[in-house]
Amino acid sequence: MKFKKISVYFLIICLLVLNTSSIFAIEKIEQLKLDYAQKYRDNIPKEWGENVTGVRNRIDTDKKIIALTFDACGQGGLSNGYDKELIDFLVSEEIPATLFISSRWIDINKEILVDLSANPLFTIENHGFRHKPLSLNGNSAYGVKGTSSIEEVVEEIYLNTIKIEELTGRRPKYFRSGTTYYDDVAVMIANDLGQEVINYNVLGDAGATFRKEQIVKSAITATPGSIFLYHMNRPESQVYEGVKEAITILREKGYEFVKLEDFHDQLGPRTMEELRRDTIKDLLQDRINEFRLKKYKIFKNLLLKLKGVIDE
Structure with missing residues (x-):
């Protein structure tokens, strides 16, 4: 009888271990449903x-x-x-x-x-x-x-x-x-x-x-x-x-x-939001490139001046 009880407990433990991922998945989706129901409750489909x-x-x-x-x-x-x-x-x-x-x-x-x-x-x-x-x-x-x-x-x-x-x-x-x-x-x-x-x-x-x-x-x-x-x-x-x-x-x-x-x-x-975001990204990259070019020109001029001083 004692052995039978141990076997039952062992089986329950095994089932719990084997189904851990499934239990987590169920918990996750139930939480997702609650979260998204709250997040999108005021959104009315238009299309x-x-x-x-x-x-x-x-x-x-x-x-x-x-x-x-x-x-x-x-x-x-x-x-x-x-x-x-x-x-x-x-x-x-x-x-x-x-x-x-x-x-x-x-x-x-x-x-x-x-x-x-x-x-x-x-x-x-x-x-x-x-x-x-x-x-x-x-x-x-x-x-x-x-x-x-x-x-x-x-x-x-x-x-x-x-x-x-x-x-x-x-x-x-x-x-x-x-x-x-x-x-x-x-x-x-x-x-x-x-x-x-x-x-x-x-x-x-x-x-x-x-x-x-x-x-x-x-x-x-x-x-x-x-x-x-x-x-x-x-x-x-x-x-x-x-x-x-x-x-x-x-x-x-x-x-x-x-x-x-x-x-x-x-x-x-692409959506209008993506187009807007990409446009801003491109403009920002242009500004970065311009800044780098200016820094390069300044550095190049400094090197030329330094070379002139050394040559003298």
Whole structure:
């Protein structure tokens, strides 16, 4: 009987030790929800859509580069799939890409996620805990009801953040909501949680519904710095065939493929606040450069005078 009691106590201790990180995570998110509910309680959303203030949908550059992004949604049924042929093609061609993965897809494909995260061609980013539009008041997009409060916005972002970090060892830098719809305050909260909100300016496959020809036609509209939106969770679709042909054409046009994180500081469009801050920064740097130039000229003149004295 005594041994049985000891075994029970030992089991309880083991469970507590094993779940320490989970307990801390729960405590953290509950505190975050309280803090953000207080911080944003007076903020009323003024914008709703795919490209509201703060959403990044391109890389600001003149270079012929393209960022390919692939979503894995995990809404059940076919949406839980994995397009292995598509990913194997990217690997064989050494094409980097940014993968936005939802918590629901991870639950079905955990081992695949871990394998993908170990490949330096890919970075794993956040596609939401429940794959919902990001809203403070339950706005819907494509028939999908969005988050309905500040607390739900925090959960949608943060719960999948910690899941990805625990499985891959890397915290996501970027967030993309289910349906790619947001209100402007939800975007502010995402930024506050340390994640830039990423959308696209080339609709690559329309939720994996495009035929091969449509995928190719869409791809050739690319401009320097374009961000493409594709899906990697629908192997029965024509995404692989379309992407394969599109990449051949884009390479012939001189385009190279990049990961978003490698151009983090060039993600646009920039907000007015960022433009203002950068303008002040540039002006300050100009003043510093002018001051350095004046100091250099003064020092140079002193040296010349000193040389003249020595020569005499």
